[in-house]
Amino acid sequence: MSFATGSHPTAQSHTMTDMVQEATMERILQEITAVGCRLEGLDTAITSLTAEIKSMRLDIAGFQSRVTGLEQQVTTMEDHINTAQDRDQELLYHCSKLIDLEDRSRRDNVCFFGFPEYIEEMRLAQGRL
Known part of the structure; x- marks a missing residue:
């Protein structure tokens, strides 16, 4: 049996372990890079959302x-409306009062024909009868 450096079982096992570790490290590095890219994308999205907010x-x-x-x-309009409503109520009151006064003033203007206007004329008329 010849012991060459490349054919030694421990050396091959060590080299195989190194290769597996390197492959694992390379995969981990790729994953870290992918995660970093995703984080950059998230950072960009967060910056955009912050600006929108x-x-x-x-x-x-x-x-x-x-x-x-x-x-x-x-509030100003409500005050104006309340003032206008108060004025409207006051105008309605004064209109009804004016109508009542006009009606009262017309009562004296009623003429009855055949009846004397003054009391004295009535007495004279009674005396003639």
Whole structure:
């Protein structure tokens, strides 16, 4: 039996172990590289989402200020409407009062024919009868 360096069973086993370890290390390195690529993609997505969130926050702040302005306008309009309704009620009251006064003033203008207007004329008329 000849013992050559390349044919020694321990040397072959050691070389085989080294090859398996190198293959395993290479596979691990490939997986780490793949994970790194995925993380870069996630980082890009997160950066994009962060920018969109900031943009949305600015939009929301703009909407909030617009809503605040609209709420103030609604409050002002409600005040104007309440004032107008109060004036309308007051006008209705005064209209009904005016109609009543006109009706009362017309009562004195009723003429009955055949009846004397004044009490004295009535007495004179009674005296003639």
